[in-house]
Amino acid sequence: MTDRSRELVVSALxxxxxxxxxxxxxxxxxxxxxxxRIYEPPRFFEAFLRGRQHTEVADITxxxxxxxxxxxxxxxxxxxxxxxxxxxxxxxxxxxxxxYCGEWISSHALHIYMLHAPDFLGYPDVxxxxxxxxxxxxxxxxxxxxxxxxxxTIGGRAIHPVNTRVGGFYRAxxxxxxxxxxxxxxxxxxxxxxxxAWVAGFDFPDYELDCDLLAVxxxxxxxxxxxxxxxxxxxxxxxxxxxxxxVEHQVPHSTALHATFDGRLFLTGPLARYTISSASLSPVxxxxxxxxxxxxxxxxxxxxxxxxxxxIVYAITEALRIIDSYERPDPAFIPVPPAAGEGHxxxxxxxxxxxxxxxxxxxxxxxxxxxxxxxxxxxxxIEADLRRTAAARLQLPDAELTAxxxxxxxxxxxxxxxxxxxxxxxxxRR
Amino acid sequence: MSxxxxxxxxxxxxxxxxxxxxxxxxxxxxxxxxxxxxSDGEPSRLLDAWSGAELAVVVDAIRQDGGVAGQxxxxxxxxxxxxxxxxxxxxxxxxxxxxxAIHLAQVMDLxxxxxxxxxxxxxxIGYGEHLSQPVSASLPELIEIVLAELRSGT
Numbered sequence: 001m002t003d004r005s006r007e008l009v010v011s012a013l014x015x016x017x018x019x020x021x022x023x024x025x026x027x028x029x030x031x032x033x034x035x036x037r038i039y040e041p042p043r044f045f046e047a048f049l050r051g052r053q054h055t056e057v058a059d060i061t062x063x064x065x066x067x068x069x070x071x072x073x074x075x076x077x078x079x080x081x082x083x084x085x086x087x088x089x090x091x092x093x094x095x096x097x098x099x100y101c102g103e104w105i106s107s108h109a110l111h112i113y114m115l116h117a118p119d120f121l122g123y124p125d126v127x128x129x130x131x132x133x134x135x136x137x138x139x140x141x142x143x144x145x146x147x148x149x150x151x152x153t154i155g156g157r158a159i160h161p162v163n164t165r166v167g168g169f170y171r172a173x174x175x176x177x178x179x180x181x182x183x184x185x186x187x188x189x190x191x192x193x194x195x196x197a198w199v200a201g202f203d204f205p206d207y208e209l210d211c212d213l214l215a216v217x218x219x220x221x222x223x224x225x226x227x228x229x230x231x232x233x234x235x236x237x238x239x240x241x242x243x244x245x246x247v248e249h250q251v252p253h254s255t256a257l258h259a260t261f262d263g264r265l266f267l268t269g270p271l272a273r274y275t276i277s278s279a280s281l282s283p284v285x286x287x288x289x290x291x292x293x294x295x296x297x298x299x300x301x302x303x304x305x306x307x308x309x310x311x312i313v314y315a316i317t318e319a320l321r322i323i324d325s326y327e328r329p330d331p332a333f334i335p336v337p338p339a340a341g342e343g344h345x346x347x348x349x350x351x352x353x354x355x356x357x358x359x360x361x362x363x364x365x366x367x368x369x370x371x372x373x374x375x376x377x378x379x380x381x382i383e384a385d386l387r388r389t390a391a392a393r394l395q396l397p398d399a400e401l402t403a404x405x406x407x408x409x410x411x412x413x414x415x416x417x418x419x420x421x422x423x424x425x426x427x428x429r430r
Numbered sequence: 431m432s433x434x435x436x437x438x439x440x441x442x443x444x445x446x447x448x449x450x451x452x453x454x455x456x457x458x459x460x461x462x463x464x465x466x467x468x469s470d471g472e473p474s475r476l477l478d479a480w481s482g483a484e485l486a487v488v489v490d491a492i493r494q495d496g497g498v499a500g501q502x503x504x505x506x507x508x509x510x511x512x513x514x515x516x517x518x519x520x521x522x523x524x525x526x527x528x529x530x531a532i533h534l535a536q537v538m539d540l541x542x543x544x545x546x547x548x549x550x551x552x553x554x555i556g557y558g559e560h561l562s563q564p565v566s567a568s569l570p571e572l573i574e575i576v577l578a579e580l581r582s583g584t
Contacts, residue, residue: 044442044557063442066470110474126473127533134538144474159470 022405024390031391034383036409046369054080054338054364055166061356061371062160067110069160070103070151071349072371074225075356078239078345080166083360084336091329092168093225095154098178098322099161100225100347102150104315105188107350108308109147111413112195113140116305119407120202136198139191143312146188149181150319168333178323185323189316193288196309200292208299211265211381213272214246216348222273222280222314225347230276231261239344242355243370246377258380259372267381268352268374269412270307274298282321285314301385301411308350308413338364349374351413375414382412433485433580434465434542436476438528445499445552445565448572449489452548455573456580464580473531481540487579489572490528491565492549499553500564502572507532507545546579548572 025033045064049057058076062069074096081088088096113136114126123129130137153173155161163170213232216223229245230236237245246266248259260266275297278289289310298307340362346355352374359367389408393401437453439446450468457466467479471490480486492503528547535541550572553562561569 063440066440066472110472114473125530127530127537130534130537137534137538141474141477145478148475148478159472159475 022386022409024386024401024405026390026394029394031387031394034387034390036379036383036386046371049358049366049369052366054084054358054360054366055336057358057366057369058164058166059162062164064371064373066159067107068103068349068351068354070100070155070164071347071354072356073161073164074100074347075345075354075371076358077164077166078226078347079343079356079358080345080360081336081343082239082345083341083343083358084339084364086167086334086336088168088334089329091172091327092333094322094326095169095172095329096164097225098150098319099154099164101315101319101322102147102154104147104224104350105192105312105319106144106147106151108312108315109140109143109195111350112199112305112308112312113137113144116308116410116413117199117202119410120199120305139194143188143191143195146181146184146191146316149184153177153181165333167336168329168331170332172329172332175326175328178326182320182323185316185320189284189313189320192309192312192316193284196288196292196306196313199305199309202305204300204302206300207302209267209271209301209381209385210299211267211384212261213275213299214261214266214268214353214377215272215276216346216353217277218280220280222277222282222285222318223348224315224318227346227348229346229353231266232272232275235262239346239355240342242344242346242372243357246355246372248372248376258383259377260380265380265384266377267412268377270304270311270352271298271301272352273348274307274310281310281314282317284317285310288313301408304411304413311350338362351375352378375412378412378414382409382414385411432463432465432483433461433487434467434479434483435576435580436479436486436488437466437468438471438476438488438490439468440470441559442557444554444556444558444560445550445562446491446555447559447561448491448550448552448565448569451561451569452489452572452576455569456576459577461577461580471527471531473527473534476528476531477535477538477540480542480545481535483542485544485580486542486546487576488528488545488547489576490547490549491552491555493552493555497551499551499562500568501551502568502575503549503551504575505547505549507541507547548576 023035049060057080058073061072061076064072118125118129156163216227217230218227228236228238246259246261278296292306340360342359344357354374355372357370361367385408386405389404393404435456437449439449441447441450453466453468469475550568553564
């Protein structure tokens with residue numbers, strides 16, 4: 001019997017509804033159920049894509065997320081180009097990577113400064129933090145702006161880039177256009193290094209995840225826009241084998257689908273990328289990580305904020321490297337004639353591995369689409385962490401328990417911008 | 431006079447697309463000195479868009495208990511932190527919006543000289559394109575009111 005139940009409906013002026021909710025059931029002093037419904041898988045988009053032309057896909061999928069549209073484009077290009085037997089040229093690949101770096105900078109700066117840092121400094125939100133630390137928040141906004149400048153210059157605008165297409169770009173920027181963003185990026189590098197030093201000074205509870213980790217990798221490169229999939233336990237497989245390893249399934253007591261990797265709990269995202277590929281970071285980023293007290297691996301979800309900061313440093317050094325050796329793609333795109341078949345794409349969205357699969361008919365119409373975003377892959381790992389968090393804090397009043405759970409969720413930077421802005425929190429004490 | 435019109439929302443979530451729909455119509459009018467953008471409501475971009483402007487007009491969808499679909503609300507936001515809605519806090523990681531953007535702008539001196547928010551009560555914010563009938567019917571009036579706001583400011 002429920003002797004106390006509480007429901008907090010968050011958000012007053014909201015743009016988008018959603019069924020997002022965290023429900024924790026406590027029975028006889030034990031956490032008996034944790035259900036996090038923070039993410040609506042893009043099923044609508046999968047259905048919406050059917051019958052569309054293969055050249056339209058990336059423009060549609062970029063609409064799934066306002067924070068990581070490039071990720072949704074990159075995995076889509078890759079899958080479609082794989083079906084049609086097209087390999088992008090080196091200059092096109094480099095420009096795509098540069099665009100993606102802009103998204104990493106922008107998304108990570110947003111998460112670190114606007115959402116995550118207040119948790120560590122004891123502020124309810126960024127507004128309160130800005131009252132005491134205005135210069136710091138200004139630094140975060142500058143970083144975000146530097147990322148946006150990359151997105152605007154190459155993608156045509158900061159959200160839902162319009163200059164990209166299957167096969168490449170509609171128009172490749174002139175070298176002079178990139179020189180002007182390089183100037184901003186050089187200042188941003190100082191801001192990023194200061195960010196890493198700043199977050200490294202936060203207090204981090206001791207806790208390490210023992211689940212497997214999964215990330216896209218490339219030889220000698222910290223993978224972003226493409227690669228093969230690698231687990232922390234050493235298994236490597238190409239994108240086309242993704243569905244054989246990562247399976248979404250229904251679990252008892254939860255309405256959400258849970259993904260497992262070869263039947264086991266796993267996590268994607270900054271911790272996975274860093275733990276698997278830290279050796280491939282640029283020297284400046286590696287040095288920043290070392291100065292922050294990080295070794296070659298990081299499995300503490302609280303420290304994900306440091307890894308994000310290091311990844312901003314990396315994305316900036318990488319962007320500067322690409323600009324420095326920029327060769328303007330000419331032509332800006334390769335024609336991609338339709339072909340029948342199935343194609344797969346993987347890339348590293350700021351919050352983790354993003355998989356796309358498309359089946360095309362001979363005229364290039366989409367017969368089926370499957371999108372497995374990082375947040376749905378991470379759902380089970382986040383719930384497991386929430387269960388642990390709640391179980392250790394059952395003596396706390398609801399408000400404090402809720403706050404602890406929110407902090408746990410934010411460690412994983414789950415993506416919900418495409419779905420919901422209401423979050424209901426329900427704690428059932430029975 | 432510099433003014434910016436910001437249509438906030440997601441056109442793939444039915445009535446949440448009222449902001450972008452309004453922005454598209456205002457953009458066609460081509461008013462001198464008026465910049466028109468669409469936004470997903472992410473605060474740092476809102477701050478960028480409106481700081482330094484003499485007038486910012488923000489249009490978004492709203493839902494509230496007992497609301498009448500299509501009904502229009504106007505909030506003039508002053509520089510003092512006394513807005514009609516409070517910062518909410520949220521466990522969602524992208525769950526920041528216009529209210530947080532306004533409060534942050536106030537704290538960081540990044541407010542436009544004048545900020546007017548028009549909120550339209552939504553009927554349907556499920557998946558899909560196109561506005562619902564009541565919200566669609568409110569669009570002509572909303573356009574007139576926003577244009578009047580812009581003209582009064584110029």
